[in-house]
Amino acid sequence: MPKNSRWTRARAWGIPLIALGAGAGLGVGAMALWGPAGDTGPEAFAQGEGAMGGGEAQTVTVGLQTLEESVTTxxxxxAVATSGLAFEASGTVTDVYVEAGDTVAEGDVIAQIDTLQLTSSLRSVEAELAQAEATLANLEDADDGSDSSEAQIAAAEARVAVLEESVADAEEAMDDAVLVADIAGLVTSQPYEVGDVVSGGSSSTGGDQSAMGGGATTTTSSTGVTIVGEDEWTVAVSLTESEVAQIAEGDQVTFTSEDYDGEFFGVVSEISNLPSTTGGTATYAVELLVTGTVEGLYEGTSVEASIVYLRRTDVLAIPTNAITTTDGVSTVTVVDGSGEGAEREVTTGETIGSYTEITDGLTEGEQLEVTVMTSEGSTSEDGQMDMQFPGGGEFPGGGEMPSGGGQMPGGGMPGN
Known part of the structure; x- marks a missing residue:
């Protein structure tokens, strides 16, 4: 079941390490805040030392922020590309070059079978074709224009055509004696061993093939070689009707996993128009496509996906609980250079998560007094606040967007 609210990972640079006790909830969304590039640490946002308990007045710096809302699931x-391979020809496996767990390129030989019988069949049908072609040539040379001569030539031509198809089939059987990777990727299954007897798309593995008997176990072609592509990945998720209403195809996605160090990125590639109902709850199938080349991903890895449906950049925003609203008038406490606070009226804009946009009344760089709810936080040995954000998870201190593979797609977010 998808989570309905989440604070996504924030950039390491300039992020306020403050747990906000008040502020608007996100509903089905979540909010991440990325601080301005000029801020170098939590000192720009949280000042003051000492053990804290209950609510305590702190100061934060007014700055331009990037605010996001997202649906998390x-x-x-x-893998987008998978392949199942099995021998189509009959024979005994003579060579195995690839085992499960190996990585192959398209065209790599995986295994091959004994071609002695296949070669004999090919040579035999080639000889028949050569004889038929010689017979046809003789008939054409002796053609006297009679109906009988024409009939003989037509029969010889038909014989040549049939044998040409037989030669093509025999050559294809020779090709089928070599199992070749048709895609690049990771080999997740490879059951063949030298000495196995295969027959027409199935394999006989194990068992004693000596005169003392002991039948081999026949396995179907579905248990043959499986290759999983490692270049393209998708994630299928289910979202509720209210969550689907927030997102759109092309929305950017941030992925995390306990089995992967860091983040990787993608887009919403497909949203089902028809819901499925389980236990009276309607959900919609949504497909997410991983973008870029990301090393270290594996089939079946569990991931958490944060679908960003709203992003506001360069917004002058402050913690919502720094604002006091009485009779429709919003005010904040501005702290001057000497540490004295003075009340000032401000004009507010949109509230995203626990932050509110300020459209008038404040300028970047000013200091505000904020009451921080610290019941879930503590002060580290170096005097900085070690806070937790709502929900109990620690506020991320790292997680810069990588400059290499799996980059977040460019461009702004589509409107919803």
Whole structure:
């Protein structure tokens, strides 16, 4: 079941390490705040030392922020490209070059079978074709224009055509004696061993093939070689009707996993128009596509996906609980250089998560007094606040967006 609210990972640079006790809830969304590039640490936002308990007045710096809202859900990675291979010819496996767990390129030979019988069949049908072609040539040379001569030539031509198809089939059987990777990727299953007897798309593995008997176990082609592509990945998730209403195809996605160090990114590639109902609750299938080349991903890995449906950049925003509203008038406490506070009226804009946009009344760099609810936080040995954000999870201190593979797609977010 998807989570309905989440604070997504924030950039390491300039982020206020403050647990906000008040502020608007996110509903089905979540909010992440990325601080301005000029801020270098929590000192720009949280000042003052000492053990804290209950509510305590702190100061924060007014700055331009990037605010996001997102829907968070979970799913598992699935490769876009997979391939199942099995021998189509009959024979005994003579060579195996690849085992399960190996990585192959398209065209790599995985295994091959004994071609002695296949070669004999090919040579035999080639000889028949050569004889038929010689017969046809003789008939054409002796053609006297009679009906009998024409009939003989037509029969010889038909014989040649049939044998040409037989030669093509025999050559294809020779090709089928070599199992070749048709895609690049990770080999997750490879059951063949030298000495196994295969027959027409199935394999006989194990068992004693000596005169003392002991039948081999026949396995179907579905248990043959499986290759999973590692270049493209998708994640299938289910969202509620209210969550689907927030997102759109092309929305950016941030992925995290306990089995992967860091973040990787993607987009919403498909949203089902028809819901499925389980236990009276309607959900919609949504497909997420991982973008870029991301090393270290594996089929079946559980991931958490944060679908960003709203992003506001360069917004002058402050913690909502720094604002006091009485009779429709909003005010904040501005702290001057000497540490004295003075009340000032401000004009507010949109509230996203626990932050509110300020459209008038404040300028970047000013200091505000904020009452911080510290019941879930503590002060570290170096005097900085070690806070937790709502929900109990620690506020992330890292997680810069990588500059390499799996980059967040460019461009602004589509409107919803």
């Amino acid at each position: 979970t799913g598992t990675l699935a």
